[in-house]
Amino acid sequence: MNDNKLTVRERKSMFRRWIFSAGLGYNYESQQAPSVAFSMRKALRKIYPDDDEYIEAMDNHYNYFNATPQMANVILGATLAMEEEDGIKAKDAVQSLKTSLMGPLSGVGDSIFWILIPTIMGSIAGYMALQKNAIGAILWMVMYVAFYWLKMWLCNLGYESGTKLITTLGEKINIFTDAISIMGLMVVGSLIPTVVKVYTPLKFATGKVSLSLQTGVFDKIMPGLLPVGLAILVYWLLGKKSWTPTRIIVLIIVICLVGAATGILGIAK
Template structure:
């Protein structure tokens, strides 16, 4: 009876330890039956042992987390924190509630996490860092490295945020994360649009001569319509072609190299 009355109080050190263990394991323990389930259980195992000194309860709680689970790893840190709060408060009686919570929340959280962490920030920071590298500026590589450090620290903080707010944090995020995602999407599109005009270089020095009148195709036609027109057209064509499953990025690179060589040889493009 005394063991049931004395509940273990989770510390900040425990939360950081869970975050460190999870950050190493989302892919390392991935399998096609439970996907991230084993990694989730492994991350919580030492802390669950403290929460459940009783062997039978510990086994049930641990086994519960080996069930199917799959979510964006960064957002899973928030879920981990919320689950810890539930386990600490209600003990083994929260087993079914914990599983229901994980099952219901992993989809919505992945929708947000995939957008922010797999699409937006690699696109924005990667594009900026790549452009700086093309200019011979080492700050591009440094910026990419520093941003990854910030993301790692953010993931550690996420576990504490999820624990301190419990399931309430999920509700709060649901109201505001859409605004943040839309703003980040607009920023990402703006960065990509600027990079297309500055990084993608296409120049056609073809000159049409009519008696004493000459017309440069690049400066007299394309630049008059819109500066950077050809890079935009090329990017759009490649974007549509990559939408076809049979057309890969490797084929796209090969096609660009072939067209560039042939066009330069015949004087269509400027070397």
């Protein structure tokens, strides 16, 4: 049990830091991780007075993270509660929770906050603007002010759920960690064939018979075989000290350029 409890003001400060910095520090290596670390910094310093534990916890939040900012409020609120309740022992559970939830919650968040609400409110505001009515623009601004309070509520929802989760589990935290880890692996594994696209247009021809290497061989062995192979290659390279994520990105770009120039790789039709 961690005795360094956060005050309501300190929790709100952490939530507010995330709300206003979610898009800052975005990069192709760890995506929103710098913003997460910035948001959690002061709260983690209170939770972990020991320097070694504080550094370990901060390093953990520098791992890859990318979620719809509004829904990430729920995730970060829950992770804050977990660390506050169980300390550094919850490190693996925290990372697994973030990994497993950022995909599903982003699917919901993107649909609501980037498609549904802007489409409806944008249509109303646009129609009013055509009618020379300034209320449309005012409604648009009021909506985004209201979003601030909604985001704070989502942060508190995640925090309260996280506290209840840890309190309920008690000594079963290891089982919870294993379950969340498995869920995280399943989510990451399912992303490979849907997000990573690798296709070869090569065909083998003998007389009038033609066989597509992609559909006739690779897809018959296992759909998504090439994306999985590329993911395995990247994972293997990440384990090498001489290979940084930036170098791997450059390598993939080179492979794509060479593959497209030689006709080995192409765009799936």
